[in-house]
C-alpha cells in the first residue's frame with residue numbers, strides 16, 4: 001500500500017486539521033530584516049521547473065494534502081522556502097509567519 005501518510009494534527013497556523021482541508025490560511029512570511037516574502041503554494045515546485053509540467057499534481061500535497069494552488073500547512077515537509085528555495089523544514093532562514101498582510 002502506498003497510501004500517503006498525513007500528519008493528522010491541527011495546524012498551528014489555520015487551526016484546521018491537517019489533511020482535512022484544501023490548504024492553509026493566507027498570510028505572509030517576514031524576514032528578520034523586515035522584508036515580506038509571499039509563501040509558495042503547492043504546485044509551485046512544478047512551475048519552477050523542478051518537476052516536468054506533465055506531472056503537475058492532480059492530487060493534494062503528499063505531506064499535508066493541500067490542493068494544487070493552495071498553501072501548505074505549518075510543518076509540511078514539502079513546503080518550499082520563498083527566500084532560499086530550499087525546503088522550509090531544512091533551511092535555516094527562520095522566517096516568521098503573519099496570518100494576514102495589512103493593507
Ligand SMILES: [Zn+2]
Pocket residue numbers: 011012013014015016023024025072073074
Ligand atoms: Zn494550516
Ligand SMILES: [Zn+2]
Pocket residue numbers: 042061062063064065066071072073076077078079
Ligand atoms: Zn504540503
Ligand SMILES: [Zn+2]
Pocket residue numbers: 081082083084085086087088091092093094
Ligand atoms: Zn530558506
